[in-house]
Amino acid sequence: MKFDYTRSVGPTIGAFLTGLRGHQVIGVRGSAGRVLVPPPEYDPVTAAPLTEFVTVADVGTVESWTWVCDVLPGQPFDRPFAYALIRLDGADTALLHAVDVATPQDLSTGMRVRARWAAETTGSITDIVCFEPGETSGAPADSGADQEPITQIVTPVDLHYSHNASPQETVYLRGLAEGKLLGARSGAGDKVYFPPRGANPTNGLPTDDYVELSDHGTVTTFCIVNVPFLGQRIKPPYVAAYVLLDGADIPVLHLVLGCAATEVRMGMRVKAVWKPREEWGFGLSNVDHFEPSGEPDADYDSYKHHL
Numbered sequence: 258m259k260f261d262y263t264r265s266v267g268p269t270i271g272a273f274l275t276g277l278r279g280h281q282v283i284g285v286r287g288s289a290g291r292v293l294v295p296p297p298e299y300d301p302v303t304a305a306p307l308t309e310f311v312t313v314a315d316v317g318t319v320e321s322w323t324w325v326c327d328v329l330p331g332q333p334f335d336r337p338f339a340y341a342l343i344r345l346d347g348a349d350t351a352l353l354h355a356v357d358v359a360t361p362q363d364l365s366t367g368m369r370v371r372a373r374w375a376a377e378t379t380g381s382i383t384d385i386v387c388f389e390p391g392e393t394s395g396a397p398a399d400s401g402a403d404q405e406p407i408t409q410i411v412t413p414v415d416l417h418y419s420h421n422a423s424p425q426e427t428v429y430l431r432g433l434a435e436g437k438l439l440g441a442r443s444g445a446g447d448k449v450y451f452p453p454r455g456a457n458p459t460n461g462l463p464t465d466d467y468v469e470l471s472d473h474g475t476v477t478t479f480c481i482v483n484v485p486f487l488g489q490r491i492k493p494p495y496v497a498a499y500v501l502l503d504g505a506d507i508p509v510l511h512l513v514l515g516c517a518a519t520e521v522r523m524g525m526r527v528k529a530v531w532k533p534r535e536e537w538g539f540g541l542s543n544v545d546h547f548e549p550s551g552e553p554d555a556d557y558d559s560y561k562h563h564l
Contacts, residue, residue, distance in 0.1 A: 291349035313347035315372035448506035471503040472529035515548025526552035
């Protein structure tokens, strides 16, 4: 799941980011006279707003550190490196950042390090690429003071999930890979859930009685999506609908395409449109969308209890 998150930063974080863009590290003075970096908006002791900004050095001392052996996507380097708490000269608190050294033996508590600045700074903590061993500042002379202050930022969010399927989900997902829509119930006469749940919510019994369902169903309720958003793969307007598959007791949310959005209605009969078999995997995305089946609309009494 990927999307861009836009937020306003306020005067305190804005001052910190504006400083970074100008190759400066900005802290704020607290009630006890201590300089806090990064700058918090409120005093950690009195909770009063903090407004006295202080420029500190981009050179400091390693207070503690940890070595990263297994590098993850999105981390500062594609090779092993260190994270360290660094107390910059002029600050009384430590800043967490990456330190570029070849081996753990090249880093120690008390080591002096300096910021390595990005070739192009934009107003982000990544304007400091990392810290490296050194005693003198590596910042260019230009402070960028004539630039407009930063008032908002756009943060890309990239989330990857690893999901362990339950026994019931495993049967359901393997069925999809074979072109089957499998629901499950706890026993004959009980509700058929699609997708299957691990247990029947009304009696707590396992839903181990599997039922192969039709890929035809009824639209029980729907929404016409008119507003575009980042990551959208279909141009609005289009319809997201709850489709009650024949033989199921719980509708499933999916797309309804193949007709004008204004033609979709409650009770409309639809059928699944499957992707080409070579594109099938273990997921309901094997069904690309639903489209009108051409059957007469379902009677309201046949689906009203599933709204």
